[in-house]
Amino acid sequence: EAQVTQNPRYLITVTGKKLTVTCSQNMNHEYMSWYRQDPGLGLRQIYYSMNVEVTDKGDVPEGYKVSRKEKRNFPLILESPSPNQTSLYFCASSLNRADTQYFGPGTRLTVL
Amino acid sequence: SQQGEEDPQALSIQEGENATMNCSYKTSINNLQWYRQNSGRGLVHLILIRSNEREKHSGRLRVTLDTSKKSSSLLITASRAADTASYFCATTGTASKLTFGTGTRLQVTL
Numbered sequence: 001e002a003q004v005t006q007n008p009r010y011l012i013t014v015t016g017k018k019l020t021v022t023c024s025q026n027m028n029h030e031y032m033s034w035y036r037q038d039p040g041l042g043l044r045q046i047y048y049s050m051n052v053e054v055t056d057k058g059d060v061p062e063g064y065k066v067s068r069k070e071k072r073n074f075p076l077i078l079e080s081p082s083p084n085q086t087s088l089y090f091c092a093s094s095l096n097r098a099d100t101q102y103f104g105p106g107t108r109l110t111v112l
Numbered sequence: 113s114q115q116g117e118e119d120p121q122a123l124s125i126q127e128g129e130n131a132t133m134n135c136s137y138k139t140s141i142n143n144l145q146w147y148r149q150n151s152g153r154g155l156v157h158l159i160l161i162r163s164n165e166r167e168k169h170s171g172r173l174r175v176t177l178d179t180s181k182k183s184s185s186l187l188i189t190a191s192r193a194a195d196t197a198s199y200f201c202a203t204t205g206t207a208s209k210l211t212f213g214t215g216t217r218l219q220v221t222l
Contacts, residue, residue: 004154035212040214041214042200042212042213042214042215043155043200043212044212045210045211088152090154090155092155096208097204097208097209097210098142098143098204098208098210100145100157100160101145101147101155101157101202101210102157103154103155103156104154105153105154106152106153106154108152
């Protein structure tokens, strides 16, 4: 089944404790991206990747890192999480940045 | 930055009625997409309409695009309780960047 998976689905952590949210897709998509969703603000793009080893900042990249060492995986790293990063995070993949996006199920992160 | 803005922000209708939501955007686009999100879950793609198209259908969905007014509408006919969700438009501009609006929350009651 074609899908995008994210782990963990729920995470509660404390300020400053490094964490990684994994994202994997099995559709051989070149384009992958991370979004955060906050009430009243819609989806905002954090980082995106056009292909392996090619990543770039989205609209809200501060406090986040990504890597794209393999085509299927695109982890999101929070080196030192802060409470303002409490949010619902989505990974998405597509053939290219303008095409239909396939979303993962989301990761609800709470930073205390 | 948000490109698309949906209107209304929230819509409540009864089962069997039609639901119409609108999306307005600011700059030229290559295509416009509509997505559905059930509460707290990932977005699901509904339909994509290109800038040279005026109308597209998919099942009970009808999407129109008016590039002169920089607006699109999504019509759901004969709505069902299962249509209850948030609906987002997303535009792709000349830089091929996909930008989402803030969404319309649709509530369909029995």
